[in-house]
Amino acid sequence: MKPTPPPEDPIRPHVFDGIQEYDKRLPNWWLNTLYATIIFWVGYWAYYEWFHIGESGTQTVAAEMARIEAERLSAVKLDDASLWQMSRNAAFVAAGKAVYDANCAACHLPSLRGKAESPVAIGNNLTDTVWVHGGRPVEIHDLIGKGVLAKGMPTWGPVLGAKKISEVTAFILSHHREGEPIVAAPAP
C-alpha cells in the first residue's frame, strides 16, 4: 500500500508561463538568523561607534607598536639617547608610572614635585631643571640604581631590576624635554 502523501500547501492562484508559487512560511531558523545579525549590528555599532568602548584600529596598532618598541628598547645598551627615546614611548612611560607610584611617590609625591609641593615631603622635586646628583638621563638612571643613602634615597637596583629602573627613568624624563638646561645645585 502506498503511504498517503502529506497534504499540499496552498498554491497561489496566479500562474506565470506555467510557473506556480507556494506561499510557505519563512523557516524560523532563517528568520532568527536575520534578526540575530540585525541585533549584532546594533550591539557592534553601540560598542565601537556610540560608546567607543572598543578600541579603534589605529589605537590598537599604536599601543601594540609601542609595546614592540619598548621590548626592543629594553634590549639596547643604555645611553642618554635611548633613555630619551624610552621617555617618548607610551608603553614604557606607562610601565614607569606604575613603578613610580608604587615605590617613589611616597617621598617624591605622585606629582613628582616632592619638597617643592609640600615641605614635609622627603624627596626632591623631579620636575624642575635643578639636579643635585646630575641631570643627564644616564646619571638619573644610575642614581636610582645606587641610591644616596645619606639623603634617604634607597638603593633600588637590586629591588626593582634593570628593566623597571629604565622604565621609571623614562617616566621621570617624560616630564622633561631633551636639551633643556641642567642646573647643578648643592645638596640642601
Next chain:
Amino acid sequence: MSDRKIILEFNDKVVRQFLLATILWGIVGMLVGVLVAAQLNFWQLNFGREWLSFGRLRPLHTNAVIFAFVGNMMFAGIYYSTQRLVKARLASDFLSALHFWGWQAIIVAAAITLPLGLTRGKEYAELIWPINIAVAFIWVVFAVNFFWTLARRREPALYVAIWFYIATIITVAMLYIVNHLSLPTSLTHSYPVFGGVQDALVQWWYGHNAVAFFLTTPILGIMYYFLPKAAERPVYSYRLSVIHFWSLVFVYIWAGPHHLLNTALPDWLQTLGMTFSLMLWAPSWGGMLNGLLTLRGAWHKLRTDPVLKFYAAGVTFYGMVTFEGPLLSIRSVNALAHYTDWIIGHVHAGALGWNGFMAAGMIYWLLPRLWNRPLHSVALANLHFWIGTVGILLYVAAMWTSGITQGLMLNATAEHGTVLAYPNFLDTLNTIRPLMLMRVIGGGLYLTGFLLLAWNVWQTVRGAQPVNGTVEVFADDGAASSESGATRLGELATFFNPPVIFSILGISFACAWMFGGDAIGMAGLVGLMLCVILAYAHFESRGKAWAGWYERLLVNTAPFTVLTFIAVAVGGLIQIVPAALSHRAANLEDRRQIPYTPLELAGRDLYLREGCYTCHTQMIRTLVPDVLRYGDYSRLGESIYDFPFQWGSKRNGPDLARIGGKYPHVWHLRHLEDPRSVAVGSNMPAYAAMLAHDTDVAALPAKLAVQRTLGVPYPNWTPGQIASRVAEQSKAIAADLRTAGAYVAPEKEIVALIAYLQSLGKFEKVGAADKAPAADK
C-alpha cells in the same frame, strides 16, 4: 474587448545570438584566466610581449568574464524569460539588435584596448572613457527595450524574476555612471573625478555592487524562471521571495566598505561595511532556499537531467559563497584573508560555481527549445558537470589553502611579537607556488568542461532549424489596459502605505541613532525600537492590508521601479555623500601628500598602464604585521591627490605605499629590467621594454590641466615649463644611475616610473597651525 485570439511570436533570435556570444566570450574569458593564473607560476608565459603581461591581461580576464560572459548570459536569460513572463514580444526588434551588436562591439573594443595598456586604472572599471559612454548608451537601450516590453505586457502582475531584472537595470546604471565619471585628457585617457578615499569609497561601492547587481540579482531572476521550469515544480515560497528580494537589494549597497577593512577608511564606514555584510547573510540565503527547496519533489530527476544538476550545484555554490562573504567581512578574519588568494577563491566559487553553472544549466535547457532539436549528447553534458565540479573544488581548495597559508606567514611574528617571522615576502610567495599550480589545473579542468559544452552546442545547432516561441493571446488585450483603472497605484498609494512608511521611519530613526549626537542618537534608538514594535503589531493585526498593497504594487511597474531605486540608493547616499562633500582637509588626518612632479605623474600613468595595481597595494593597514613589514600605517591624507586611488585589492607582491627612498634608483632599474636579478624567486614580469620607449611628455600639459581642475595644487605651468621640469628631474635620475654604472637615456619610460616609485610615501605634516592651507581649498 474582442475575444479574437492571435498567435504571438517571441523575438528569440536575439536570445540565440546572446546565447552563442555567451559561449564564445566564456571561452575567451576563461582561457585568458588560465593563462594569467599560469603566469603567476611561470612568469615566462608572457613571452616577453607587453600586451601579454599579467597586469594588462588580468583586467581583460575580469572584464571578459563579468561583462562579456555573464553579461551576454544575463541578456539571453532576461530576454527569453521576460517575453514569456509578460506575454509580450520584445518591444523593438531594432533596439534588441542594437543591444546585441552594440554590446559585442564594446567587448571587442575592450579586448583590443586593454592589452594595449589603455586603462582607467580602476578594477572592473578599466575601460577607457569613450567605451564607458558606449556602455552607458547600450545599457539605456537595454533598459528602454525592457521597460517598453513591460509596458506592453499582457500579464498584469510582475513575477519575482522581473523584480530582480528591474533592480539590476536601474542599479547597474546608477553604479556604472557614478564610478565612471571622468575628465578626459585625450581621446584614450582620462582621470576619474574622485581621488583618494573618495575614489576608494566610490570604487568599492561600485565593485561590490557590480558583484551584487551584475553577477547576483540577474542570475537570481534567471533562477526564478529557469529552475522551476526545468524542475516542473512550484516555487517554494512567494513570501520568502518578497522578503529576500527587498532585504537583499536594500542591504547589499551598504556592504561595499568591507573591501576596505583595516585601511585608512574612517572607522564608522568600516563598521557599517562589516555589520551590513553580516546582515546580508540571511537575505542571500533566502534566494538559495527558494532555489533548493523548489527542487523538493524533483531531486530524483537530478540523476538523469544535467540541467537540474547544474542548477542544484550552482545554487549550492551561491549559498556557500554568500556565507563565506559575511565571514570574510569580519574585521579579524579580513585581517588574515584580505589581499590573499582566499579572496580569489571566494570570487571564483561565485563566478565558476554560481554564474558558470547557472549559465551552463540555462544553455542546456534552452538549446532544444531555441533550435528545435534535442541536445546532441546528454552524457557529454553530464561529463561537463563532473569535470567542472572537480575543477571548481580543486580551484577553491587550492586558493583557501594558499590564502590562509600566505596570510598566516605574512602575519607571523617571532621574539615576543617584535619581528616578522618571514621578513622576505618572497618566502611566502614561494611557499604557495604548488597551490597556485593546483589552481591552474582546477581552472583548466573547468575550461575543459566548458569546451565540452561548446562542442555539444555546436553539434546540436549545426544544421538545425532555429525556432521562435509563441503564445496565444487575445488580439487587443493590449498593454495600456494592464495598468489602468482600479489597480493603478498613484503617488500617494505608492508611498503612504504601512510597509513603506514603517521602512522609511525605521531607516530614518536608525540613521539618527548612528549619526546623531547623544540626545538625537538616544531618541533615534528609542524611535527605532518603537517603530519595530509598531510595525510588528500592525503586521500581525493588519497583515492582509500589507499583502494587498503589495499585490497592487506588482501590477504597477513605475511605482515598483521607483521604490526599488530608493531602496538601493539609500546606502550609497549615506556612505558616499558625506565623504564626497566634506572639505578635503577633513580627510587628511595629520598628513598631506606632496603632489607628484610632472615626471612622477607620467610615471604613475605608466604604473596604471601596466596594471601594477593588480598585484601591488598602496595601503598599509592599521595592523601590526603590516606596519612591521611596510612601515607606519597609511593615513587618508597621503593619497588625496591620487586620481584614481591605488590602494589595491591583492598582494601578489609587497605593498608599495612607502617604497619611495627605500632602495637606490639603480635597484629599481635592475628590478624592473629583470626582477629576478635582485629578487630571487620573484614571479614579477620583466619590463625591459620600458628601457626602449620614450615617456609621453607631450601628453602632460593636458593631464596637469585636468589634475588642476580636480584640485591638485599645480601652478599654471606652460608646456615649456613642464617639459623643462621633466628634463631636469629625469636627467638627475639618469645621472645618478650613471654613477651607479647603469646607462639609461633620461627620456625613457623607465626613468619616469622610477621617479614615481621613489615618490611613494612622501608627505608633509599638517599641524594645528597649518589647518587649511590655500593649496587645499
